[in-house]
Amino acid sequence: MRQIFLDTETTGLEHKLGHRVIEIGCVEMVNRRLTNHHFHHYLNPDRDIDAGALAVHGISLEFLQDKPRFAEIAEEFLDFVRGAELIIHNASFDIGFLNAELALLDMAPIETICHGVLDSLRLAKELHPGKKNNLNVLCERYGIDNSKRTLHGALLDAEILAEVYVAMTRGQESLIMEIDQDKASAQETILSPLPQGMHEEIRHAHTVLRATGQELAEHDQLLASIQKESKGKCLWLADTAPA
Template identity: 75%
Template sequence: MRQIVLDTETTGLEHKLGHRIIEIGGVEINNRRLTSHHFHYYLNPEREIDEGAQAVHGISLDFLQDKPRFAEIAAEFLDFVRGAELIIHNAPFDIGFLNAELARLDMEPIESVCCAVLDTLRMAKERFPGKRNNLDALCERYAIDNSKRTLHGALLDAEILAEVYIAMTRGQESLLMELTDDSNTGQGHIEERLTISAHHQRVLRASPEEIAEHEALLAEIQKESKGKCVWLADLT
């Protein structure tokens, strides 16, 4: 699965009041691995930046004067995210701003370009109700280094969120068998592995203790995934 972890910085909090995107950053996850493919631009908003917003991200209007407008990078951005699942922390905020920018250009909304949008803030609130679930809190909870995050920045925050997302969803991944690795990625290699004769394989039966431990792990995955554990699909 191809996923894009995305973040934006803006001139203010309300796109309905004419606030604009001033930075957009995205990193690619392919089959649960971060790739080197990313997207990042600072943007000239053609309007003032609220003092409160600038205090958060530290981006000044002077710095943005020679940067491209959103219209100049819109097509490239849509090509980058097309067909992917978007992963965003507090997705309604960023999606609202992106769709406002696209609407100004009479372009299709982001939901029609991407296959899905996943809100990691909502996911975190469901998993940790009543606790702080901002990005810094999640980094602390999952022991992810965010020491470089002195101010908000779209690309850095997207990179950190990608690590947080992978950590948050690691439970089900641990039972998946990797069919490829960096040195052995061809389809022919997969087929070769699968055609090894079973007649030469020694069969080891699981002990009752191992079976019980396995069932307990499946039950935990079933709980965390809210009933979507694929290994239990035929049993429920």
Template identity: 70%
Template sequence: MRQIFLDTDTTGLEHKLGHRIIEIGCVEMGNRRLTNRHFHRYLNPERDIDAGAMSVHGISREFLLDKPHFADVAAEFLDFVRGAELVIHNAAFDVGFLNAELALLDMAPVDTVCHAVRDTLRMAKDLHPGKKNNLNALCERYGVNNSHRTLHGALLDAEILAEVYLAMTRGQESLIMDLGDDNASRLKAAGSLPPTGDRKTQHVRRASPEELEVHEKILTTIQEVSKGKCQWLRSDTNG
């Protein structure tokens, strides 16, 4: 699978208010390995940048005056992402801005050009409900080094997101068994096992007496309806 990890920086928070993209950063991954191919452009938005936005990414309008406009790079950008799965943190924000820019050029939305869009913020909320799931929080949770991230930068954030995504989707790490020293060392070298310090204690929640009573009533009902063919009661008897 070809995936593109994407991030943008903008002049403000609402493209519906006329805010524009000022930076696009993309890194390519194939079969869960970075390919070292990337797309990165600063863009002249032809408008002022909100003070709040500038405090986040540190990019000034003066810096962007000699940079290309989105129209100058749109075709090249679409060629880079064409047919790939876009992986974006808070995808609605970036896709909204990209589609607004493309609409100004009478071009098709980006999600009709790429294969699909995956939102890692939604993934993180499903995996870690009730917790902070911004990129910094995920870096801390998964042990991804982001010490060089003092300000937001589209290309840097796309690279960090790729590392976080690999950590979030490495499902086999939750099935750690005693494989012996040789096998464990080989799998760890291949990136299939996390460091020992990353392993978390699994807590087993036992059913309460009330829950067990309800469970027994349900099994009895199933036994009556199935005329004695309740597999769970058979298992309990045989076990």
């Protein structure tokens, strides 16, 4: 399962008014693990940036003057996202802008080359109805460090979104993940002793899967999140506390 977490920054709020994409950030996840593969470009929009947009992302037109146009990176971008599921916070905004850029090049909409688009904002609203669900709020809710997010930035926001998505969908792993045969070295075979009085040379083999260091760390993070949400009433931590 290949997923791409995507975010954009733009010159304004309405692509229908001629506003353009000025930054694209994507990070890749395979089987709920970040691969460290990413796509990131700043783009020259050949137009002014609205003051309101500049206040949000802090990307100036002067900074973008020597950056490529969207047309120069379009094929590279499409190759990166091809066949993957896109996960975007408020997906209609980013998809609208990306498709507007592709239309200027007489290229097909991005949905035609991807496996699908999932709106993580819609998912968050279903999980937390009636509450705020922007990235900053979700980071606080799930105990995710977003201290570096002083301004919006496409790549940083895509990385944060990946962490938020994993936290929001925690518990679904059993539905979508299979045992990795490459982890066979982490398995141990235990032979059960025969009951007394039995002479048959029979042994019942049981496979034990030992948690990896990363899985143990994720488990600790989950317990810390439950402890925070429950205001110190996490039963699992209480059970393991020293007497």
